[in-house]
Structure formats: structure tokens, C-alpha cells
Amino acid sequence: MSDPILTVDALRAGYGSGGDIIKGAGFSVSEGAISTIVGPNGAGKSTLIKSLVGLLTPRSGTITLNEADVTRLNAPAKARAGLGYVPQEHNVFRNMSIGENMTLAYEFIAKGTKGLKAARERVFDIFPDLVHREADMAGNLSGGQRQMLAFGCALMPGPSLLLLDEPSAGLSPKYVAEMFQAVKSVNDAGVSILMIEQNVKEAMVISETAIVLVSGQVRAQMPAPEFLNHPDIHALYMGTADVTAPETV
Numbered sequence: 135m136s137d138p139i140l141t142v143d144a145l146r147a148g149y150g151s152g153g154d155i156i157k158g159a160g161f162s163v164s165e166g167a168i169s170t171i172v173g174p175n176g177a178g179k180s181t182l183i184k185s186l187v188g189l190l191t192p193r194s195g196t197i198t199l200n201e202a203d204v205t206r207l208n209a210p211a212k213a214r215a216g217l218g219y220v221p222q223e224h225n226v227f228r229n230m231s232i233g234e235n236m237t238l239a240y241e242f243i244a245k246g247t248k249g250l251k252a253a254r255e256r257v258f259d260i261f262p263d264l265v266h267r268e269a270d271m272a273g274n275l276s277g278g279q280r281q282m283l284a285f286g287c288a289l290m291p292g293p294s295l296l297l298l299d300e301p302s303a304g305l306s307p308k309y310v311a312e313m314f315q316a317v318k319s320v321n322d323a324g325v326s327i328l329m330i331e332q333n334v335k336e337a338m339v340i341s342e343t344a345i346v347l348v349s350g351q352v353r354a355q356m357p358a359p360e361f362l363n364h365p366d367i368h369a370l371y372m373g374t375a376d377v378t379a380p381e382t383v
């Protein structure tokens with residue numbers, strides 16, 4: 135098993151003056167792996183991702199990325215440290231072309247155009263379908279193609295770890311398989327992945343690791359096949375199975 139690219143320890147986070155939503159979460163993501171966070175509605179999955187990418191400042195705990203403490207960095211600084219993020223919604227500018235979306239994504243993080251050409255080539259290698267549509271408006275793409283563009287934009291600055299918040303949300307079933315294939319292509323290109331997914335079984339097929347989040351805490355971390363073959367997967371998912379402590383894989 136590879137070294138962790140991301141280690142989260144005793145993380146607490148919440149909104150404004152409200153109580154903690156993330157209540158001491160701890161887990162790790164292996165370098166080169168696809169890891170998937172699952173858990174019931176309201177468990178805090180999106181809040182966890184927001185606190186990892188710097189949209190929400192953690193109240194305590196630590197986030198270590200590539201052996202550096204990034205806990206208190208803001209979102210652009212975390213992106214420069216190698217963390218890419220694809221939000222669930224509003225993840226491309228629909229009134230801009232594919233090429234313009236990619237350039238903007240690069241320039242926002244890299245602060246300039248040096249390296250832009252190489253970044254575009256790297257992304258087009260992963261998503262060849264986007265090459266000939268570069269001038270097309272993002273708003274005219276299918277849901278699946280738009281999701282690929284969102285991945286492509288997040289890849290422009292060259293992240294080492296990509297965080298995806300429910301990439302299959304809102305996609306019609308015929309595009310879901312295509313989207314998971316796109317996640318796999320990104321991973322095959324050497325980018326580690328941490329995603330939230332409600333399409334649990336499909337996500338586990340391409341994942342190495344399952345991370346079960348319930349009530350703001352990680353109840354289990356285990357190899358994806360073990361999760362899929364668990365005799366009471368529903369209880370495991372809901373956090374009521376007999377798993378006493380996270381099992382680090």
C-alpha cells in the first residue's frame with residue numbers, strides 16, 4: 135500500500151456560530167488511489183470536503199497534504215499546494231467555451247499563462263473528446279461532457295489529489311457509467327482521487343478504499359471490496375454495523 139497523500143486527523147468544522155458538523159474525523163488517502171466517502175444524508179460529507187479544500191476553516195485538527203500541513207490555508211493556496219476540487223453544482227461557466235473555461239481555471243490558480251499550453255495538452259490527452267469541441271459553449275454540452283469539462287478545469291493547475299463532490303449527481307443514468315470511466319481516466323493519469331458518491335456500488339467498483347462518514351465521524355475505512363461484500367452493507371453504510379474503530383488500510 136502506498137504512502138498517504140492526504141491525512142486528516144481529529145478534524146472539527148462547522149458553520150458560523152453553530153455546533154460542529156465534522157466531529158473529530160480522521161482518515162487517510164493513499165497516493166495513487168481512488169477513495170470514496172459514503173454515508174447517509176446529512177452525515178457531513180459535503181461539509182468535510184469544504185473544510186478540506188479551504189471553503190470552510192477547520193475549528194481544530196490537522197490536514198496534511200504531500201507531507202505539508204495545509205490545515206489553515208485558504209482555497210487558492212490549497213489549490214496551489216496540489217488540491218483540486220470539483221463542486222457538485224455550478225462547476226463550469228456555461229456561457230463560456232470549453233477552451234475559455236480551461237484557460238480561466240489555469241490562470242486563476244497559476245496566475246499567468248506560463249505552462250498553459252502544456253496543461254491543455256495534458257487535459258486533452260485524458261479527455262480527447264473535448265479537443266474538437268474547444269470552441270463550443272459549455273452550456274451546449276451534455277451533462278456527462280460538462281462533468282468531463284469540470285474535471286478537466288480542475289486538472290489544469292496539475293493537482294496531485296482531486297476532490298469530487300458527488301460527480302454523478304444530476305446525471306441521467308446513461309451518463310453515469312461514462313462519468314465513472316472519466317474518474318478512472320483521471321486516476322490512470324496519476325492523480326489520486328477522493329470523492330463523495332451516493333451511487334455507492336458503482337463508485338466502489340473503481341475505488342480502492344471506502345470511508346464511511348456518519349454524524350461527522352469516520353466510522354470505518356476499509357478496502358472497497360470488503361465494503362461491497364460486507365454481510366450487512368446497509369448497516370455499515372448507516373453506521374450501525376459492528377465496526378468499532380476506523381481500520382486504516
Ligand SMILES: Nc1ncnc2c1ncn2[C@@H]1O[C@H](COP(=O)(O)OP(=O)(O)OP(=O)(O)O)[C@@H](O)[C@H]1O
Pocket residue numbers: 149152155173174175176177178179180181182
Ligand atoms: N451552509 C450551511 N450552513 C449551516 N448548516 C449547513 C450548511 N451546509 C450544510 N449544513 C448542515 O450541515 C449538516 C451536514 O450537511 P452536509 O451537506 O455536509 O451533509 P451530506 O452528508 O453532504 O448530506 P447529503 O448526502 O444530503 O448531501 C446538515 O445538518 C446541514 O443542514
